[in-house]
Amino acid sequence: MLKYSLLALITIVFTTCSRNPVSGKKELTLMSESQELAMGQEADPQIQAEFGVYPDSSIQHYVNNLGQKLAKVSHRANIPYTFRVIDSDVINAFAVPGGFIYITRGILAYLNDEAQLAGVIGHEIGHIAARHSVKQQRNAMLGQLGIIAGVVINPNLARFAESASQGLGLLMLKFGRDDENQSDVLGADYSTKLGYNAHSMGNFFTTLKRSSGETAGQLPEFLSTHPDPGNRNTHVQQLADEYQKKYNITNPVLNRNSYLQKIDGIVYGEDPRGGYMDDGVFYHPEIKFQFTPPTGWQYHNSPTRVQYAPKDGSALFYLGSAQGNTLQEAANAFIQNNKLTAEQTAQVTINGLPAYAIVFSQMQQQQDGTSALALRGLSYVVQYNKSLFQMVGVTSPNAFNQLAPTFEKSMKSFKQLSDASKINKKPERVRIKTVKTTTSFEQVLKSFNVAAARYNEHAILNAVELNTSIPSGTLIKIIQ
Structure with missing residues (x-):
């Protein structure tokens, strides 16, 4: 049938x-x-x-x-x-x-x-x-x-x-x-x-x-x-x-x-207001927190979460908001919504912040009807400024013991951001400038005090070559 x-x-x-x-x-x-x-x-x-x-x-x-x-x-x-x-x-x-x-x-x-x-x-x-x-x-x-x-x-x-x-x-x-x-x-x-x-x-x-x-x-x-x-x-x-x-x-x-x-004035590159990476540390100037993710992992940031993964895709680490009014409620929702098994739980403190730690796993049904362990992970739910945030690290069962210390180190690095220079970082913007004298694009960049290391970036942005002659009166894009 x-x-x-x-x-x-x-x-x-x-x-x-x-x-x-x-x-x-x-x-x-x-x-x-x-x-x-x-x-x-x-x-x-x-x-x-x-x-x-x-x-x-x-x-x-x-x-x-x-x-x-x-x-x-x-x-x-x-x-x-x-x-x-x-x-x-x-x-x-x-x-x-x-x-x-x-x-x-x-x-x-x-x-x-x-x-x-x-x-x-x-x-x-x-x-x-x-x-x-x-x-x-x-x-x-x-x-x-x-x-x-x-x-x-x-x-x-x-x-x-x-x-x-x-x-x-x-x-x-x-x-x-x-x-x-x-x-x-x-x-x-x-x-x-x-x-x-x-x-x-x-x-x-x-x-x-x-x-x-x-x-x-x-x-x-x-x-x-x-x-x-x-x-x-x-x-x-x-x-x-x-x-x-x-x-x-x-x-x-x-x-x-x-x-x-x-x-003119459009934000160029990563906007610090939504969080940014600097020298291996993630900073969020609006919510005012920071943490150190796993070293060398690829990075993607969005309004809902910031996530990291090694190039081989063998693991995932992310931070986002947690669902619930209390640490326990958020932890339970995470386990239930994702059909996970909580292997270990503990109430902990991270840099003076109350948190709830969970070691979890997930089973997957096999073709023969039996179940096998599909993944294992670690999660910390942290209470910060009346909000709940959740960090999750997940990988295969075989790799978990090796990666668990990496996950834990990153999660325990979560703390308040108080460095004014990090909080007040402004985004780069595209500024439209007028070329005053006919000359090569490279000379134009020098006249606007553009760093030499960014010459090629500006050439691509303006769809020209560095030796292209730019007529007087031409509008160009400069990153500032």
Whole structure:
């Protein structure tokens, strides 16, 4: 009966089709338009909580206004769109189902004219117009169904489930690359319709390539979700010519100066207000605490938590707010919500602060119905300034005894931040300056007292080379 039910489910899934708004072709989907819109409405608050919204109403209005204009000339102008600038220094933009598009302040700092911004937003609208995110949801569900069906129908295939998932993942990378190429086409199409110069959108891919650099661990292009930026530049340059001819655009606009004036003063890099790393220590100047995370671990900070992991991904350490009114209540909620077993508990004190320590583990059911230990970890819940904070370190059972002292050392380093220089640290910002005399970009940087160690960073930020001649009166970006 179970086998029949799964096959029936797959049959039902494959009979659900809709017409793609861009291609006009019928395609399999597992989500109606109303479901797609509802998914976006549900995801938006989570994305805002994870990244934070950049607190500048003028920039928010500017990006949303441009986005709405581009949405009106897209293949799906019938659905509502929401455009937000999120408070992240990562150079990125992304879309989720239901018309929600997010632009980071990081990418705004690296764009050099409004035509580039229009191209980026148009690209993300393209993902929604072609329902790429809906197709990704479909592919993930079908992949899962295929693996489950195979395992249930033939239990001997259970051991291949993991390798099947990896194979499906590589297939999804190919879908992702095709989607990116199609969105490049649509981004050039939509931005050119509004009179923008899509050649500038292509040029931005060169900036992306320069900013990412050539790293030894970089995926080769054929295994990358996004096509190589250099190849995308060439492709978009061709598209720009085609669409300018198609729409008879003889004088496409860049709006460089007006764009630069719009982003004057935007925060650049990590914003200390949300916490920052300095010489191996994490400081939070607004909440006024500090702690020392595991040395050499990779770091990610968001409004909800700060987390660290070694490069091999074998462990995780994070700090965030705890749920509950008391230490005991927060500890119990953590154990229950995550279906953990508390192996040891103790009331402790950390640098004069009351805390509750827990050694925990989690079991995982095996294919034969038995349970096996899946992970072990250590958690400290700390009471500080009438708030509860939780630190968690987790790894595999075999690695726990080795990493437990590392977790404990970091957790016991949590304390009040009182150093005024750390509390009052200000973020760097992009400042728009006017070049007074025609000279090389390197000489321009010297005239603004930019440190030599940051010359290349400024060159990438302004999409020029150090030996590029900069005419008098040109607006440029300086980090201050």
